[in-house]
Amino acid sequence: MTEEYVRRTAVTRLSVSDEQRALLEATIDAYRDGCQMAADMAWPNTKSKSDVQPLAYDTIREETELGSQHAILATHQAAEAITGCYERRSKGLKTSKPRFTAPTVTYDTRTMTLFENNAVSLATVDGRVRCSLVLPQDDDGYQWQFLNDERWELTESTLTARDGAYYLHMGFRRFRTEQEREADKETAEDGTVLGVDLGVNNLAVTSTGLFISGGELTHWQNEYEKRRGSLQQTGTRWAHEAMQRVGRKEETRFTILLHEASNAILAEARENGCTHIAFEELTDIRERLPWATWQHRWAFRKLYEFVSYKAVEDGISVRQIPPNYTSQQCSHTDCGFTHEDNRDGGSFECLKCGYSVHADYNAAKNIAVKYAKKLRRSHKSSDGGVSVDIPLNSGSLIVEGPGTVVPG
Ligand SMILES: [Zn+2]
Structure with missing residues (x-):
């Protein structure tokens, strides 16, 4: 199943005036409302875009300020979200209205229109705004x-507001070239x-044995909580503002840290010749890691985001897979x-075979194996001699066929 097109995403910040900011903000709000209205009306019985x-x-159109095309896009977005719920349900996972x-x-x-001089015009709830792309020099x-x-043609784009900036x-x-099609047949x-x-x-922690400590994140979070505690006792307006400043400083600090972490993961992937990076699905992280704070969940999302957009340059694809007991x-x-007693805090010792290893490394290996099996299954129709490789810190695993793992 070779796709006719090669698809890529390019991320860039927009240069936005205060007036444009207000319009974009209103458009984002209206779009979110529009998607929710469509989901409220369609859930749980309707899922196709055409319905x-x-x-x-x-x-x-009546309840929001959205223009006709954005109203249509909102209905499509709701339909996609509901379709996603159906897929999750078919895998036995819990779902609820998007x-x-x-x-x-x-x-x-x-x-949206992209101009030659690297500016875009974007439809808003009140006419269009024209902004420049903030690109590397x-x-x-x-x-x-x-x-x-x-040769690259613009398709669908997403505008996101983050930390007061617009991306x-x-x-x-x-189109995929003839050579690429040939190469795909051999290596896809x-x-x-x-x-x-x-x-x-x-x-x-990666399946190749790279460990990135969460210590600094926890340290900064504790500092923030301590600071917040003493400022809250003061209770003044000044204290409130000081607290927000601490929060912003903390966030900047974390963001730099997460950039470094994402670079380390990508370097690891490149060194090991990886074509794919697999994470666990972030949507259920609250249930899986109940002790993770909102800062941790925020950090996980950011890290995933950084890795996925930086990987584009290397042609590495980044995906999330359902967890299904990867830690046990x-x-x-x-x-x-699989048993919950296999794991005891940071250490993992198999009750059946006695295999003993760091618990997070064990989980990272499982994530890689699960994704490799999934890749292998998706190409089952082609002839049998294909393999998906998983480099480890001691040797390598090769997933040969559905359900069997043999040492490399
Ligand atoms: Zn075992």
């Missing part, structure tokens, strides 16, 4: 390869997977025994 659109379109809380709005080629910016090459995730596609099934486990003591299962070759 949700006629069901919710008029209401969205809730739209993210500060984002979708643009297609009818609501030199040729290093990976965004240029899409902007300066007319555009521009979707591009181009082969892949090399890096698994990443996220946690509190260790922020991230034995990752030793041919064992796979």
Whole structure:
């Protein structure tokens, strides 16, 4: 199943005036409302775009300031979210009505125009705004390869508000070349997977044995809580503002840290020739890591985001997989025994085969193996001799066929 197009995303910040900011903010709010209205009306019985659109379109136009095309896009977004719920349910996972809380709005080629001089015009709730893209000055910016090459065509984009700034995730596609099609036939099934486990003591651990400590994150979080405690006792307006400043400083500090962590993970992937990086799904992290604070959950999301947009340059694809006991299962070759008592805090010792290893490393291996099996299954139709490789810190695992893992 070779796709006809190659698809890539280029992320860039927008230069926005105060007036434009107000309009974009209002558009994001209206879009979020529109998506929620469509989901409220369609859930749980309607899931296809062609059904949700006629069901919710008029209401969205009446109740929000969205233009006609954005109203349509909102119905489609709700339909996609509901379809996602159906898929989760079919895998036996819990689902509930989609809730739209993210500060984002979708643009297609009818609501957004990209100009030659690297400016965009964006539809808002009140006419269009024209903003410049804030791009790297030199040729290093990976965004240029899409902007300066007319083979790449703009598709759907997403505008996101974050920390008071606006980011555009521009979707591009181009036709797959004849050579790429040929190369795909030979190598599409082969892949090399890096698994990443996220946690509190260790922020991230890879299946190759790279450990990124969560200590600094916890330290800064504790400092913040301490500071907040004493400021709250003061109770003044000044104290409130000081607290917000501490929060912002903390966030900047974390963000730098997370950039470094994402660079380390990507370097690890490149060194091991990885084509894929697999994380656990972030949506259920609250249930899986009940002791993770909101700062941790925020850090996990950011780290995933940084890794996924930086990986684009290296042609590495980044995915999330459903967890399914990755921390309780034995990752030793041919064992796979799953029991909650296998794990005791930071250490893992299999009750069946006695395999003993760091618990987070065990989980990272399982994540890589699960994703490798998934990749292998998705190419089952082609001839049998394909493999998905998982580099480990001692040797390598190769997933040969569905369900079997043999040492490399
Ligand atoms: Zn075992």
